[in-house]
Amino acid sequence: MTPRLETKIWALVEAKQAAFWALSDQVWGTPELNYREHRSSEAHGAVLEAEGFKVSRGFGGLPTALLGEAGESGPVIAILGEYDALPGLSQQAGILEPVPIAADGNGHGCGHNLLGAGALLAATAVKDYLETARIPGRVRYYGCPAEEGGSGKGFLVRAGAFDGVDIAITWHPAPFTGVANPVSLACSEVNFHFTGRGSHAGSTPHLGRSALDAVELMNVGANYMREHMPSRARIHYAIIDAGGVAPNVVQAKATVRYLVRGGSVQELQTLLRRVEKIAEGAALMTETRVRWQVVTGEANLVGNTPLERLMHAHLDLLGPPQFDDADRAFAARFQKTFTDDDIRTSYAAFGLKPSKDAALCDFVFPPESGDGTLVTSTDVGNVSWIVPTVQLRSATFAIGTPGHSWQLVAQGKAPAAHKGMAHAAKIMASVAVSLLCQPELIREAKDDHRRRLQETPFIDPIPEGARPELPMH
Numbered sequence: 001m002t003p004r005l006e007t008k009i010w011a012l013v014e015a016k017q018a019a020f021w022a023l024s025d026q027v028w029g030t031p032e033l034n035y036r037e038h039r040s041s042e043a044h045g046a047v048l049e050a051e052g053f054k055v056s057r058g059f060g061g062l063p064t065a066l067l068g069e070a071g072e073s074g075p076v077i078a079i080l081g082e083y084d085a086l087p088g089l090s091q092q093a094g095i096l097e098p099v100p101i102a103a104d105g106n107g108h109g110c111g112h113n114l115l116g117a118g119a120l121l122a123a124t125a126v127k128d129y130l131e132t133a134r135i136p137g138r139v140r141y142y143g144c145p146a147e148e149g150g151s152g153k154g155f156l157v158r159a160g161a162f163d164g165v166d167i168a169i170t171w172h173p174a175p176f177t178g179v180a181n182p183v184s185l186a187c188s189e190v191n192f193h194f195t196g197r198g199s200h201a202g203s204t205p206h207l208g209r210s211a212l213d214a215v216e217l218m219n220v221g222a223n224y225m226r227e228h229m230p231s232r233a234r235i236h237y238a239i240i241d242a243g244g245v246a247p248n249v250v251q252a253k254a255t256v257r258y259l260v261r262g263g264s265v266q267e268l269q270t271l272l273r274r275v276e277k278i279a280e281g282a283a284l285m286t287e288t289r290v291r292w293q294v295v296t297g298e299a300n301l302v303g304n305t306p307l308e309r310l311m312h313a314h315l316d317l318l319g320p321p322q323f324d325d326a327d328r329a330f331a332a333r334f335q336k337t338f339t340d341d342d343i344r345t346s347y348a349a350f351g352l353k354p355s356k357d358a359a360l361c362d363f364v365f366p367p368e369s370g371d372g373t374l375v376t377s378t379d380v381g382n383v384s385w386i387v388p389t390v391q392l393r394s395a396t397f398a399i400g401t402p403g404h405s406w407q408l409v410a411q412g413k414a415p416a417a418h419k420g421m422a423h424a425a426k427i428m429a430s431v432a433v434s435l436l437c438q439p440e441l442i443r444e445a446k447d448d449h450r451r452r453l454q455e456t457p458f459i460d461p462i463p464e465g466a467r468p469e470l471p472m473h
Contacts, residue, residue, distance in 0.1 A: 193235055
């Protein structure tokens with residue numbers, strides 16, 4: 001693909017970027033949680049229809065999932081978007097202190113308003129190119145719900161929604177710009193339900209068997225387990241049902257949700273078996289019963305060297321997002337709300353040396369940056385085991401911005417965020433067109449993917465009986 005053709009693709013992005021900035025801002029203004037993203041999904045669907053995509057809603061059994069396709073025959077390139085928000089992060093835009101729009105409201109503390117709109121902008125540019133280029137190929141926009149703890153893509157994978165896809169491309173808002181290091185933790189969320197026997201806590205406590213005691217003992221056991229796990233593993237829990245608010249009643253039921261993370265699905269499964277034994281021990285000690293239910297499951301990412309090299313080559317040509325002095329001044333004001341550790345950790349996550357007085361990223365970080373010690377989990381991992389996948393990071397907010405924070409929400413509609421989003425769309429679109437114009441690149445990516453799976457076969461982290469936690473109607 002020549003620089004002239006890349007410039008043409010980037011011009012297609014620029015021609016429509018303003019409308020997609022508006023889409024991002026619209027989704028920012030209606031933050032919705034896992035599997036409740038009805039307004040966000042509908043907003044994306046309306047844009048898809050207006051742009052001439054063939055649209056399918058509620059595919060894969062998920063009501064807020066969305067699929068738009070354009071093109072005919074040939075390879076299928078999937079561009080993945082998200083639009084779910086986080087609870088408790090309501091925040092006014094541009095404000096340098098926590099000022100919620102709604103008490104206990106939601107907020108886009110991971111930038112998924114940008115992620116979805118940017119991915120859809122990229123897919124639209126590819127569609128526009130295909131309409132005039134007369135080459136075989138299809139582009140699909142996947143509106144993927146419930147990334148934040150709902151494993152939406154994992155359930156879509158299990159439903160066969162990615163069957164027939166040749167390559168998957170996605171991105172994520174970030175403090176730095178470059179090809180994402182394909183390292184993540186496999187994870188699983190499990191509800192442990194304890195059942196005991198209620199009783200009067202004052203007169204007949206000896207007749208009660210406390211489910212809440214069992215939960216607390218389980219948590220003690222899990223905390224002792226932390227010393228004896230691989231250093232990259234993580235374990236978290238939240239009591240989601242404490243059995244009531246009356247202390248004079250022995251709690252007959254209680255539920256604790258565990259989130260367990262491991263470096264691979266195999267490591268994760270070993271850790272889960274140990275947590276299950278701790279739960280059984282807690283039930284034995286309290287003479288209660290326990291059952292557990294897997295809620296979600298996410299696999300670790302599978303890298304793809306040919307795709308990562310291709311994306312980095314496009315970044316070398318385009319460079320980082322072009323921020324101006326006003327963008328840098330805006331980001332610098334937010335940096336004053338961060339701690340020194342926030343900023344150091346932001347650099348360390350990408351394996352970079354801190355730069356004094358830098359508020360926004362003005363460079364492209366090298367491939368495979370970071371040592372893998374500061375990683376999280378993503379349901380993109382599930383897709384990467386089924387389809388060769390590559391992921392971009394594009395700078396959209398101030399260096400040091402804590403993830404899942406009010407500061408990130410407050411920067412979500414800023415001009416810098418819009419510029420980073422359009423930058424991501426340009427890279428994803430030009431990578432997609434390169435693949436469609438040069439099918440041998442797709443073959444190289446598939447060969448790399450096939451080799452990796454021969455070395456480590458896929459194990460679905462979502463067991464067959466698990467179901468997505470769809471809201472009750």
